[in-house]
Amino acid sequence: MRSFLHGVALLVVALVVCVQYVGAVHPVEVRGQDFVDSVTGKRVMLIGVDYQPGGQAGYKPTSGQDPLSNGTVCLRDAALLQGLGVNVIRVYNVDPTINHDECASIFNAVGIYMVIDVNSPFGGESINRANPVESYHVGYLNRIFGVVENFKNYPNLMAFFAANEVINDVGTAKKPPPYIRAVQRDLKNYIAKHSKRTIPVGYSAADVREVLEDSWAYLQCAIDGDENDQSRSDFFGLNSYSWCGEDATYQTAGYDVLVNMFKNSTIPVFFSEYGCNKPEGVARPFNEVQALYGVDMTSLSGGLVYEYSQEESDYGLVYINDNTTVTLKKDFDNLQSQYNKLDIGLVQSTNATATKLTPPECSSALISNSGFSKDFDIPSPPEGAEDLINDGIKSPLNGKLVEVKETNVPMPAYGSTGIQIQNLAIRPLPNDDSNTPNGDTTSPTGSTTAAAASPSATKKGDAGKASIGGFGVAIFAGLVILTML
Ligand SMILES: *[C@@H]1O[C@H](CO)[C@@H](O)[C@H](O)[C@H]1NC(C)=O
Ligand SMILES: *[C@@H]1O[C@H](CO)[C@@H](O)[C@H](O)[C@H]1NC(C)=O
Ligand SMILES: *[C@@H]1O[C@H](CO)[C@@H](O)[C@H](O)[C@H]1NC(C)=O
Numbered sequence: 001m002r003s004f005l006h007g008v009a010l011l012v013v014a015l016v017v018c019v020q021y022v023g024a025v026h027p028v029e030v031r032g033q034d035f036v037d038s039v040t041g042k043r044v045m046l047i048g049v050d051y052q053p054g055g056q057a058g059y060k061p062t063s064g065q066d067p068l069s070n071g072t073v074c075l076r077d078a079a080l081l082q083g084l085g086v087n088v089i090r091v092y093n094v095d096p097t098i099n100h101d102e103c104a105s106i107f108n109a110v111g112i113y114m115v116i117d118v119n120s121p122f123g124g125e126s127i128n129r130a131n132p133v134e135s136y137h138v139g140y141l142n143r144i145f146g147v148v149e150n151f152k153n154y155p156n157l158m159a160f161f162a163a164n165e166v167i168n169d170v171g172t173a174k175k176p177p178p179y180i181r182a183v184q185r186d187l188k189n190y191i192a193k194h195s196k197r198t199i200p201v202g203y204s205a206a207d208v209r210e211v212l213e214d215s216w217a218y219l220q221c222a223i224d225g226d227e228n229d230q231s232r233s234d235f236f237g238l239n240s241y242s243w244c245g246e247d248a249t250y251q252t253a254g255y256d257v258l259v260n261m262f263k264n265s266t267i268p269v270f271f272s273e274y275g276c277n278k279p280e281g282v283a284r285p286f287n288e289v290q291a292l293y294g295v296d297m298t299s300l301s302g303g304l305v306y307e308y309s310q311e312e313s314d315y316g317l318v319y320i321n322d323n324t325t326v327t328l329k330k331d332f333d334n335l336q337s338q339y340n341k342l343d344i345g346l347v348q349s350t351n352a353t354a355t356k357l358t359p360p361e362c363s364s365a366l367i368s369n370s371g372f373s374k375d376f377d378i379p380s381p382p383e384g385a386e387d388l389i390n391d392g393i394k395s396p397l398n399g400k401l402v403e404v405k406e407t408n409v410p411m412p413a414y415g416s417t418g419i420q421i422q423n424l425a426i427r428p429l430p431n432d433d434s435n436t437p438n439g440d441t442t443s444p445t446g447s448t449t450a451a452a453a454s455p456s457a458t459k460k461g462d463a464g465k466a467s468i469g470g471f472g473v474a475i476f477a478g479l480v481i482l483t484m485l
């Protein structure tokens, strides 16, 4: 009898544990040339969108605002991005002193990873390409370690960008490169000491051909051939805008040249921005999506479309209206229909050769432009940095997943023809899945407001299964325990 009660108690405990269960996407690792789901071993190609509503002004630390600070806004955008079919967003400027739990948890629930830039455009919050020596100081490191602390516990944090477009011409290719490696080393040492898991750290490059290949060669190599060299990039992002308009092809856009340039890469290479907006005034057809995820480009790891919201630079997939509603642009519809055509089996398939590639040893022979740094003597951490790395920053704000209670988007959203999207909601994914294109057409078509874009009954059913499945496991576990007693 006593053991029976004991068993019942355990069963109750198991059920309670289960009710509080928060699903989480699997952490992503770098293996050779690929990003890989650390649990399933499947390849993770980035099917992504750059996300910085408000542009630089979307980062307002004085009023506690950044692109991931408002759960209601994230719910709205996560619902649309999930329907679009993306599995990752890149966010450029975040404040390490504010809480991102709701937004991170919402994106996690719909299987969307986050790649976070640790820098900001504010003074002292990035390496100054004109004066790297002076900008590399302990105050700067304190900020970027704060970003690590804030995001490290979210399972859907995919990676950090240590720097963005610092080496932009031959003039900026001399002094900054060793500093980019220094910042990567410090971030990775900090992560090794203060995070439960490894988090990839890398660089995002401008597509300036005179320095592009050298930037990659400089950052991916291992100093003294040491594979554990912490100053190496774990991945290389490339901001690429060469595929423009309806008539561009793999060859005319020069994608063949890029594939050739990076085919030997020993780290993942992907487009950290793409989506040329020329010719002006025409919705982007996004034909490059078929090339980027097709058989010719499997040596690259996909990319992120620039960018979610319409800003001054005219690259948006959606308009964010003053009344907090969203109206999709035709660009959104086009991108969604391109994603829906992808061969997800190919996108997720692994390649034993690619995942086993190891880095070349750094040497001046890897660098072709005479103006580019050949200096692999990486600057030591600045005064005070060793203690900061060993002891951790003072009063870090550590994010954590929280329960996502609300799934329905409270404000209206409109398709590209102006018709309201019915029943817009996030659909939490079962089984810790990451998101994939799912055949949705979000913009309602035709002249009625028929429920064209509402989540289908089966999708809702699937989402429901997540918790029922969890209960089932708990009940089963409880019964096993009962039997054992
Ligand atoms: C979040 O954004 C919504 C929509 O813009 C707004 O109504 C709300 O006040 C914001 N919440 C906070 C805490 O700023
Ligand atoms: C790729 O590697 C091969 C063999 O190691 C080498 O011959 C070739 O030059 C490399 N290509 C590039 C673009 O680095
Ligand atoms: C919000 O603003 C948009 C764009 O101006 C407009 O089309 C829409 O009707 C407005 N919605 C509401 C609920 O006010």
Ligand SMILES: *[C@@H]1O[C@H](CO)[C@@H](O)[C@H](O)[C@H]1NC(C)=O
Pocket (backbone or CB within 6 Å): 033, 263, 298, 299, 351, 352, 353, 354
């Ligand atoms: C596997 O990856 C290697 C290295 O990138 C590449 O040379 C090879 O063509 C790939 N194989 C397939 C089947 O894609």
